[in-house]
Amino acid sequence: MTQNDNATPSPLYAKLLGETAKIDWQDLERFFAQGKLLSVARDLDLVSVAEAIASDDGTRVTQWLSSGLVQRMQAETAADFADRKPELWAVVVSPWVCVQERS
Template sequence: MTSNEAAHSPLYLSLLAETAQIGWPELERFFARGILLHVARDLDLVSVAEAIASDDTTQVTQWLASGLLERIQAETAADFAARDPELWAVVVSPWVCVQERG
């Protein structure tokens, strides 16, 4: 275990292990259900998932208010469908958090 991993909670490490690269076609059904959250590149995807799982309402509300976290909009979905970028996702039921990398 690296010193950086030691600083993370068991929940963070569990979510990190569940985070995976995924293509837009596999995410479209979650978008259609309205449960796909877009995480800005500025944020750590796993930290966002941890905040949601821990019900950290204050932090999640700040991200939502600043636009760093939002439900994927139709324009973003169309862009992802057209470009098929490198996406990473983690499930925090009922939500699926997704972030573009690269």
């Protein structure tokens, strides 16, 4: 299920949505250093990505990874975020932290 569906969100989606928060890059740097930061493309629903990871939806996660819509945070992106300090939103799906830039 995604946020765009007309159905009621799943309990997991609702839980993750409640745990999603705005965060500063400096608070994410340690997760980047540990290799636990996943960058989520702006055109994806951050909470739907977290839900797919949490529920082991390998098909959707693999599609996003292979298309580059979800990827481990790259050093270039991390440096860009450190310089620009954009508005970032994150949600934890242990051991991962999914992060997305909001415009």
